[in-house]
Structure formats: structure tokens, C-alpha cells
Amino acid sequence: MIPFDFEYYRPSSTSEAVQIFMELDAAGKNPRYYGGGTELISMARMNSLSFGAVIDIKAIPECNVLEIDNGHLMLGTTLTLTRLHESNLFPLLAQAGSRVADHTIQSKITLGGNLCGSIIYKEALLPLLLTDTEALIAGPSGMKTRQVNAIFNQSVQLEPAEFIVQLHMAEKYLALPYIHVKKTKQDKINYPLVTICALKNGQEIRVAFSGVSDFPFRCSNMEAALNERSRPIDSRVARALEVMPVRVLNNLEGSADFRRFILTNLLTSVVGSLEADAI
Amino acid sequence: MKEMLTEGLIYLNINGEVRKTLVRPADTLLFALRERLGLTGAKPGCENGDCGACTVLVDGWPVKSCLMLAVEACDHEITTIEGLNNTPIQREFVEKFAFQCGYCTPGFIMNCQGLINIHPDASDEVINEWLQSNICRCTSYEEITAAVKSALNTVNNDPVS
Numbered sequence: 532m533i534p535f536d537f538e539y540y541r542p543s544s545t546s547e548a549v550q551i552f553m554e555l556d557a558a559g560k561n562p563r564y565y566g567g568g569t570e571l572i573s574m575a576r577m578n579s580l581s582f583g584a585v586i587d588i589k590a591i592p593e594c595n596v597l598e599i600d601n602g603h604l605m606l607g608t609t610l611t612l613t614r615l616h617e618s619n620l621f622p623l624l625a626q627a628g629s630r631v632a633d634h635t636i637q638s639k640i641t642l643g644g645n646l647c648g649s650i651i652y653k654e655a656l657l658p659l660l661l662t663d664t665e666a667l668i669a670g671p672s673g674m675k676t677r678q679v680n681a682i683f684n685q686s687v688q689l690e691p692a693e694f695i696v697q698l699h700m701a702e703k704y705l706a707l708p709y710i711h712v713k714k715t716k717q718d719k720i721n722y723p724l725v726t727i728c729a730l731k732n733g734q735e736i737r738v739a740f741s742g743v744s745d746f747p748f749r750c751s752n753m754e755a756a757l758n759e760r761s762r763p764i765d766s767r768v769a770r771a772l773e774v775m776p777v778r779v780l781n782n783l784e785g786s787a788d789f790r791r792f793i794l795t796n797l798l799t800s801v802v803g804s805l806e807a808d809a810i
Numbered sequence: 811m812k813e814m815l816t817e818g819l820i821y822l823n824i825n826g827e828v829r830k831t832l833v834r835p836a837d838t839l840l841f842a843l844r845e846r847l848g849l850t851g852a853k854p855g856c857e858n859g860d861c862g863a864c865t866v867l868v869d870g871w872p873v874k875s876c877l878m879l880a881v882e883a884c885d886h887e888i889t890t891i892e893g894l895n896n897t898p899i900q901r902e903f904v905e906k907f908a909f910q911c912g913y914c915t916p917g918f919i920m921n922c923q924g925l926i927n928i929h930p931d932a933s934d935e936v937i938n939e940w941l942q943s944n945i946c947r948c949t950s951y952e953e954i955t956a957a958v959k960s961a962l963n964t965v966n967n968d969p970v971s
Contacts, residue, residue, distance in 0.1 A: 532837075532838070532841055532857075533836040533837070533838070535836065536816070536834055536835070536836050537835055537836055538813065538814070538815045538816075538835060539813065539814040539815075539835035539879065539881050539882075540811060540812070540813045541811060541812040541813065542811045543811060547811050551811065567877075568877065568878070568879060568882065569859055569877045572838065572876075572877050572878075572879070573858050573859060573877065575836070576857060576858070585835075587882060590812075613871070629939075632859070633862075633942050633943040634872075634939050634940050634942060634943045635862060635865060635872045635873065635874055635921060635940075635943035635944075636859050636874060636877065636943070638871045638872065638873060639873055639874070639877055639878065719942065720942055
């Protein structure tokens with residue numbers, strides 16, 4: 532049982548959602564945008580998060596779009612991970628989402644919730660980082676687009692009243708060879724020790740990571756090292772880890788040394804498989 | 811825009827019947843089902859989305875009712891274990907001894923019913939994927955898997971069962 536009260540709003544348009552957010556915020560009600568709500572409910576129940584109002588954005592038609600239009604896949608951010616998996620329009624994203632929590636919860640967790648919630652792993656972000664994805668954002672000044680890799684750069688860089696309505700990526704990326712691999716400490720359903728998503732775009736390998744640090748990332752210097760085909764793979768992986776721009780996580784799921792060990796092995800395997808066209 | 815600012819009446823479509831109930835916006839669907847509507851088949855376990863004992867179907871899909879607000883469930887079709895009557899999966903749970911203490915059973919059965927509805931041709935991989943959403947501390951997993959496979963077989967061979 533959630534031990535405090537809050538107000539519930541279900542707007543039917545993006546402008547209505549932003550307007551009510553600003554009004555509630557001005558009234559000191561600490562509003563939250565609400566997608567699947569799994570994280571808000573579980574944290575509220577434990578009293579580790581409080582808010583005075585939730586704004587459920589699932590009734591906004593633009594947030595439920597799932598279609599290919601004009602050479603781009605358009606994904607509404609209230610699509611559930613299950614819906615993405617069942618449609619399989621973007622297999623790498625479908626696979627990444629299918630390893631978040633368990634199957635039943637995946638039919639409640641939304642794409643936007645996985646990206647913008649407080650859990651640090653955000654595994655659905657990795658395919659978006661690899662595909663030059665653009666986000667359509669609703670906010671006080673109307674609608675605007677921004678690159679996903681600019682929004683999710685060491686933290687979620689959105690203004691308080693803003694929320695992501697849709698994600699757009701070029702159709703050409705959807706069928707590229709890819710690898711998704713997630714290693715956990717023990718059970719299949721758990722937070723990642725290391726999750727890697729990799730795409731092969733022509734001869735270029737792109738790689739994004741979760742579980743390695745306190746925020747998912749993609750790094751051009753690491754990719755440059757990994758794509759230097761004149762050198763053996765293990766040497767390239769070693770170089771990539773030297774230039775890795777993050778502090779490796781050291782927590783109950785695994786020590787930093789163990790994560791580096793896993794990462795070295797996985798990267799060697801991923802690069803080798805993609806270069807061998809074994810996918 | 812729909813809104814609910816304080817405790818108030820909502821209408822829920824449960825097991826084919828529209829039920830009126832008083833809830834706070836902060837009340838979960840699990841709380842409303844059990845404490846307001848007397849539908850105690852969905853069980854409170856972890857109340858954190860981990861155990862699956864509270865699983866119900868919402869528009870045919872399994873949902874952990876501890877992680878859904880009651881007000882959020884308006885305009886959706888909810889099916890609880892009380893809405894199933896002598897279905898193949900219920901019969902197979904008995905036939906295969908797929909429970910011991912029985913506390914997790916309603917949640918498992920609702921998850922399995924969702925699987926049977928949505929993926930009647932489910933592969934072993936899909937079955938395993940779906941069953942990982944529920945926990946049985948009596949560890950009846952082998953028997954539960956056998957019950958699902960048998961129910962799928964029954965449904966596929968006799969769709970009106």
C-alpha cells in the first residue's frame with residue numbers, strides 16, 4: 532500500500548500534459564510524468580520517493596505511435612517493452628527490452644520509463660545510442676527534436692516540464708547485423724554486470740554499454756580503437772579499455788575488476804563475431 | 811483530461827462485470843481487488859513486482875496488480891482468477907500436481923492463461939520466458955511447466971475446451 536496520497540491526471544494531448552505539469556509544479560505538488568508506473572509505485576510504496584501528483588501520459592495518441600513513416604521508425608514512448616518485442620520492428624531494441632526485469636513486468640514498463648526512470652541501467656537506451664536516434668520532446672516552448680545521445684549524456688538532460696513523446700531512427704539501421712549480450716551476477720533476471728549492444732554499419736562496428744558505469748554510454752574513441760582492423764582483436768580491445776571514459780562500477784553485483792574481466796571477454800567475442808559476419 | 815484528485819468512485823470492468831468501487835488515486839489494483847471488491851484470488855506477496863502472486867489479466871495480458879494503480883485500470887478489461895471456471899490450465903494444475911501450498915497458484919494460472927490466449931503455439935523457449943515472471947517457493951516449477959504444455963496441447967487439439 533502506498534502510504535501517501537497523490538492526485539492522478541490523464542491528459543489527452545502533449546500540450547495538456549505540459550500545462551498541467553507546470554500548474555502542479557507551481558502549486559508545489561512535485562508532479563511526475565507517469566508511463567508504466569512500475570518504478571514510481573514500487574518506490575512510493577517503500578516511501579523512498581514522494582510526489583503530489585502523477586500525470587499519466589498513456590492516453591496521448593502521439594505517445595503510442597509504432598510505425599515506419601518516410602524511412603524512419605517512429606516509436607511512442609508509452610509503448611511497452613512487450614509491444615516492442617512482439618512487433619519486432621527493431622530486433623536489437625526488442626531483444627534489449629526483453630532482458631529488462633521479467634516478461635510480465637515488460638508488459639507494463641514503457642520505453643520512456645526505462646529511459647527516464649531512476650534505475651541507472653536503462654538498457655533500452657543502448658540501441659538508440661547506436662542508431663543516431665532523435666527524440667521528439669514536448670515542453671513549455673512546444674515541441675522540439677534533439678539527438679538522444681545529447682539528452683542521455685552522463686545524466687538525463689531534460690528540463691523539469693519536458694518529456695519525450697517519440698523516438699525516431701532511420702529505417703536503414705533496423706536490419707543491420709547486431710549483437711546483444713547481457714551478463715548478470717547469477718539469475719537471468721537481474722541488473723547487468725555488463726550489457727553490450729553492437730551494430731555493424733558497413734565495416735564500422737558501433738558499441739554501447741550498460742552496467743559498466745553509473746550511466747549507459749557509447750564512446751567514439753573506444754569505437755575507433757575497436758575498428759582499427761590492422762591490429763589483432765585482443766590488442767584493439769585492450770586499447771579500447773584504456774580509452775574508456777568512465778569509472779567502472781564497483782558494487783554488490785560485481786567488483787570493478789570482475790566487470791573489466793567480463794567486458795574484455797565480451798568485447799573480444801562481439802568484435803570477432805561481427806567481423807566474421809557470423810551474425 | 812481525466813483526473814482524480816482525492817478518494818472517489820471508479821468503475822472497473824472485472825470478469826465481464828462492471829464494478830463500482832471507492833479508491834484513492836494512490837491505491838493499487840491489487841488493493842482495490844482484495845480490500846474493496848472482495849476478490850481475494852490475487853495474492854499479495856512481495857508487492858514489489860517480483861513474485862507474480864498478484865498477477866491478473868488486463869486486456870488479455872498478464873499484469874502484476876501490485877504495480878498498477880486501480881484508477882489506471884479504468885477502461886480496461888480485467889480478468890482475475892475468479893473469472894476462470896474449469897479452464898484447461900486449471901484442470902492441468904490439478905492433474906499434474908502443479909502446486910503444494912497453493913499461494914502462488916492464482917498468479918501462475920493467470921500468467922499461463924495469458925500465454926495460452928496470446929501464444930497458443932508457444933515454444934519451450936517462450937514458455938520458459940513467461941514462467942520466469944512468477945516465483946514458487948515450494949519449487950513446483952517442473953510440474954507447472956508440464957501443466958502449461960498439457961493445457962496448450964488440450965487447447966490446440968480442442969479449441970472449445
